[in-house]
C-alpha cells in the first residue's frame with residue numbers, strides 16, 4: 001500500500017513556484033517569453049528560443065498528446081509502490097516539443113500509448129499538495 005505522506009515534494013524556487021501555485025489553483029501554468037511568446041518548460045532563467053530574460057507565466061489548456069511513456073511495474077522507491085503506473089511526457093497542444101511530465105490517472109496504465117490525447121487533472125495529495133496529472137481526453141476515453 002502506497003504511503004503518499006512519504007512522497008518527496010519539490011523544492012520551490014522563484015522559477016518553479018508559479019507552476020506549483022497554479023496547480024494549487026487548478027491551472028496548468030507554464031513560463032512564457034514576453035518577447036517571442038515561446039513557452040519554456042521546465043522554466044529557465046532565459047527564454048530557450050530567443051534568450052530574453054523577460055519572462056512571465058500563463059495558464060495553458062492542459063490538453064496534449066502522449067509523447068513518451070514508461071509503465072512502472074517493479075517497485076523502484078518507497079512510496080511509489082502503487083503498481084503498476086504510467087509516467088508520461090505530454091506534448092501540450094500550445095507548442096511543438098513543449099513537454100510536461102505527469103502520471104496517467106483514471107485509466108489502466110496500459111492505456112498510455114504514444115499519440116493518445118490527454119488532458120490535465122489536478123490530484124490533491126493527503127497533505128494538501130496538488131499534483132498536475134493527466135487523464136485520457138473525453139474522445140479518447142470513449143474510443
Ligand SMILES: [Zn+2]
Pocket residue numbers: 033034035036037038047048049050051052
Ligand atoms: Zn523568447
